[in-house]
Amino acid sequence: MILGASITVGVMNLQLNRSSEQATENLVRYFDGTLSRNLANDAASYVLGLYADSATLRVQNSAKLSSSIFSDVGDYSLTYSLYDTTINIAKNDHEVVKLVMRAEYGKSVHEVMVYAGTTFGFVPEPIRGAITASGVLDNTIGDLHIDGRNHTEEGELENFGGVYGISSGSAFTNKGKAVIGGTGEDGSDYPASNPANPLSVEQSHNWSNTFPADPDGVFNFPGGTLKEVAKSGVAGSQYVTNPKDLQFPLKGVTYVDLPEGVSWKAAWLGKDPAGILVVHNSSGTARVENIASETPFKGLIIADKMFHIHVEVLGAVMLLSNSLEKKKICTGNHESKILFSREAIQHATYLTSEKGTGWRGKVPIFGWME
Amino acid sequence: MKLLLSILIATLLQQGNPQSNSQAGSDSTPLKTVELFKKGIDENDMLVICKVMSDEEGTGPLKQASYEQMQSSLEGLSTMWRAKPFTYGETTYTGGNTATSATVKVEVKSLKQEVNFVLEKYGNSWYIFDIEIFFR
Numbered sequence: 001m002i003l004g005a006s007i008t009v010g011v012m013n014l015q016l017n018r019s020s021e022q023a024t025e026n027l028v029r030y031f032d033g034t035l036s037r038n039l040a041n042d043a044a045s046y047v048l049g050l051y052a053d054s055a056t057l058r059v060q061n062s063a064k065l066s067s068s069i070f071s072d073v074g075d076y077s078l079t080y081s082l083y084d085t086t087i088n089i090a091k092n093d094h095e096v097v098k099l100v101m102r103a104e105y106g107k108s109v110h111e112v113m114v115y116a117g118t119t120f121g122f123v124p125e126p127i128r129g130a131i132t133a134s135g136v137l138d139n140t141i142g143d144l145h146i147d148g149r150n151h152t153e154e155g156e157l158e159n160f161g162g163v164y165g166i167s168s169g170s171a172f173t174n175k176g177k178a179v180i181g182g183t184g185e186d187g188s189d190y191p192a193s194n195p196a197n198p199l200s201v202e203q204s205h206n207w208s209n210t211f212p213a214d215p216d217g218v219f220n221f222p223g224g225t226l227k228e229v230a231k232s233g234v235a236g237s238q239y240v241t242n243p244k245d246l247q248f249p250l251k252g253v254t255y256v257d258l259p260e261g262v263s264w265k266a267a268w269l270g271k272d273p274a275g276i277l278v279v280h281n282s283s284g285t286a287r288v289e290n291i292a293s294e295t296p297f298k299g300l301i302i303a304d305k306m307f308h309i310h311v312e313v314l315g316a317v318m319l320l321s322n323s324l325e326k327k328k329i330c331t332g333n334h335e336s337k338i339l340f341s342r343e344a345i346q347h348a349t350y351l352t353s354e355k356g357t358g359w360r361g362k363v364p365i366f367g368w369m370e
Numbered sequence: 371m372k373l374l375l376s377i378l379i380a381t382l383l384q385q386g387n388p389q390s391n392s393q394a395g396s397d398s399t400p401l402k403t404v405e406l407f408k409k410g411i412d413e414n415d416m417l418v419i420c421k422v423m424s425d426e427e428g429t430g431p432l433k434q435a436s437y438e439q440m441q442s443s444l445e446g447l448s449t450m451w452r453a454k455p456f457t458y459g460e461t462t463y464t465g466g467n468t469a470t471s472a473t474v475k476v477e478v479k480s481l482k483q484e485v486n487f488v489l490e491k492y493g494n495s496w497y498i499f500d501i502e503i504f505f506r
Contacts, residue, residue: 243446261439263426266446266503290503308502327428328500331486 032108037370039070040103040112043078044368047099048116048359051082055120058082058097065101076105087115087366090159096366110370117364119343121350124218126211126318127300128202129167130182130340133319134211136170140307140319141178142330145337147192148182148200153298153343155314161342162189163316164202169211172203176330182340215255215278215302218318219352226278226352230255235351237275243267250297251275252351258286269293269311275348279303284321298341299348312337315344400461400472400489403496407487408456411448416441419448424490424497431497447501454480472496482506 043065051057065078080101086093099114126132130148131141150161162183166172174180174196181192182200190197212218215226230239230253237252241259248270255278258264264279264287271294279288280303287305296312304321310333317338346364353362403422410418420440423432432440459475470491477484488500 242442244449259439259442261436263443264446265443265501266450268450268505290501292503292505310503310505328488330502332502332504 028106029108032106033110035074036076036103036105036108036110039076039078039105040101040110040370042070043080043103044099044101044112044114045359047080047082047101048114048363049356051097051099051116052120052353052359052362053356055118058084062100062102074105076103078103084118085115089366092159094366113367113369115366115368116359117366119346119350119364120362121346121348121353122361123316123342123345124300124349125220126218127163127316127345128205129164129316130313130338131165131317131319132167133324134169134207135319135322135324136172136326137166137168137319137324138173138175139325139327139329140309141166142176142309143178143332143334144176144309145179145192145334146181147337148340149189149191150183151314151339151341151343153314153341153347155296155339155341158342159189160187163340165190165192165196165200167202167205169205169207169322170203172201179334212318212320214284214320215280218302219349221352226253226276227255227257229253229352230278235275237351249273250277253278255280256286256288257281260285263287263289265289267291269297271295274298274344275300275351277301277303279306280320298344300345309333309338310336312339314339314341315348316340398495400463400474400487400496401458403489403498404456404458404474404476404487407498408451411451412453414448414452416444416448419444422498424492424499428490428499430492431495450481451478454478471499 046069059080059082062079062081065080078101080099082097082099085096085098087096095118096115097118099116101112103110130146131137146165148163148165150158152158165180165182177194179192179194180196180200181190183189184199190200214223216223227239230237235252237254238247239255239257240246241257243256243264250269250273253276256264258279258281260281260283267288267290269291273293274297276299279286284304286303287307288303290308290310291306292310296314299315301313301317303319305324306319307325307328308330350362407419407422420432420437423440425432425436457477457479459477462473463469464471472489474487474489476487482505484504484506486502487498489496490499
């Protein structure tokens with residue numbers, strides 16, 4: 001009887017011990033798994049931050065990442081590679097970089113793969129159309145060719161990522177018989193035509209007092225940021241109060257701060273103009289006329305007012321004044337095109353992003369897989 | 371000294387009054403106005419140029435108070451076109467014999483430009499309301 005009870009207790013003890021060991025092992029495995037997963041994701045973020053500050057960063061062969069980054073979590077190892085490749089999204093090939101991050105902690109291994117864009121920068125939220133304005137655009141656009149569908153920086157049509165051809169906070173009448181296309185609210189593309197498909201035009205958009213009051217407002221920057229960047233001269237940026245002082249080619253942030261009531265009546269942008277062109281003054285009356293260039297402007301043009309648009313733009317145009325041209329008529333700019341290009345805008349805006357502030361908001365992520 | 375300066379300014383203001391010294395008077399034509407504009411450019415006489423300009427809203431001749439701003443606005447054009455011959459093309463009137471609006475076509479061959487000067491008639495005189503440049 002006693003012997004039987006002893007054997008039973010012994011077996012029970014053994015089973016309990018086994019269960020306890022199993023539970024401990026499960027706990028350790030869970031702990032290791034969670035830690036390696038977190039390590040892989042955090043390390044991927046870390047490398048993307050480096051990439052955001054240095055677009056040329058590549059690590060072709062798998063390399064160890066310094067173990068001092070997360071030193072407080074114990075013994076682990078991180079290896080990664082970062083190389084160029086191509087992925088196909090919506091029938092379009094995209095050049096991307098692929099980051100493979102492998103974290104080992106204890107017996108657990110976790111791998112993260114990230115597909116990141118090679119074009120940094122961002123498209124400011126207020127850019128809702130190839131031409132965006134709060135005021136009445138009827139007399140401003142003439143018979144331009146305007147296409148809000150997304151284009152590459154070279155002008156090739158993309159299959160997604162477009163905006164309206166025109167977005168206005170006011171009613172819009174196509175007085176000049178402009179050819180207009182764009183991407184509707186549901187993401188459908190509408191080729192440029194006259195008359196335009198109404199879904200490619202946004203009129204009377206309710207900004208609810210959020211329409212940018214000045215160029216910095218377009219980017220949600222603190223007041224004076226763009227002017228500071230322009231004055232710094234970074235990447236060829238320049239600040240002038242008289243257009244005759246401009247240096248060519250235009251690149252970086254070109255800030256033309258016109259005196260009140262003064263128009264820039266022959267705005268020649270030269271060859272290969274790019275970046276962010278700002279024509280603004282504190283009273284919001286800076287007006288640019290007869291704007292033209294030898295080759296297309298690539299990037300973002302932000303002006304208080306604009307008239308006689310004879311320039312081809314790959315990017316977008318934003319007009320800040322609520323009082324645009326009402327009487328003068330633009331009769332012959334049908335050879336000029338405003339083609340929305342996310343890529344061109346991203347290239348232009350990347351310059352304005354600060355180094356060392358991480359990758360979020362700068363590096364487009366196409367996929368993050370674990 | 372201040373008195374002399376005041377007299378000088380008053381004299382300049384008087385000279386700059388478009389009503390007292392109209393550019394072409396009753397025999398003004400759109401073409402003559404554009405020719406006068408070109409003469410002002412070639413001679414770097416911004417006062418002459420301002421006198422043939424309409425205000426931006428197209429409500430009348432440019433007010434003297436706006437001359438300085440107009441000079442600044444036209445500085446680039448003036449530099450670009452100085453000593454570059456204009457070839458005058460046709461004048462198109464809007465509204466027949468009683469037209470108050472006209473367009474004078476000009477070619478600046480050396481710069482490969484075609485230019486439309488849009489003019490408005492106030493009283494008997496024509497004033498430049500808009501300049502559209504086509505870069506070829």
